[in-house]
Amino acid sequence: MDVDFKELSNDQDIVNRLTQFTKSIDQIQEVLKFAEEPGLYDKLCNEEKIKFNLLMSFSLNSLFWMYMRAEGIDPTKHQIKSENERLKQSMIRAKQIHDRNTIMPRINRDAAQRFVRSGLWVPVQRAEENSNENTNDQTEENWEGES
Numbered sequence: 001m002d003v004d005f006k007e008l009s010n011d012q013d014i015v016n017r018l019t020q021f022t023k024s025i026d027q028i029q030e031v032l033k034f035a036e037e038p039g040l041y042d043k044l045c046n047e048e049k050i051k052f053n054l055l056m057s058f059s060l061n062s063l064f065w066m067y068m069r070a071e072g073i074d075p076t077k078h079q080i081k082s083e084n085e086r087l088k089q090s091m092i093r094a095k096q097i098h099d100r101n102t103i104m105p106r107i108n109r110d111a112a113q114r115f116v117r118s119g120l121w122v123p124v125q126r127a128e129e130n131s132n133e134n135t136n137d138q139t140e141e142n143w144e145g146e147s
Contacts, residue, residue: 068080
């Protein structure tokens with residue numbers, strides 16, 4: 001998209017900024033078109049849906065923040081600031097839930113019970129064999145001693 005800057009064409013800084021701004025608007029429009037694809041949201045798992053919702057909320061709030069700045073309104077004194085704080089808290093909470101499910105070690109209770117049971121349990125037959133071996137060893141020693 002070629003824009004005729006007329007009198008502003010001499011100020012290269014403004015031309016570069018406006019060109020970059022136009023490219024950014026096009027990129028935002030592409031992302032929004034991708035986000036409103038009908039089957040996309042249904043294919044996501046719950047964790048991905050949470051991330052998607054947070055991303056879209058934060059993106060729209062950021063766009064509104066930029067709009068307010070462009071209109072000359074101070075967004076720090078607007079309700080959008082409290083909404084952004086709420087979103088930050090939601091992002092922190094989502095990260096905590098994700099970390100709890102992935103980073104924290106989990107104990108497989110059934111496997112732990114099997115380990116403990118196997119480590120502490122001595123089979124009865126084995127115990128009898130051990131006692132028989134001890135008595136056999138003693139009798140063999142006695143036989144050798146008598147010969």
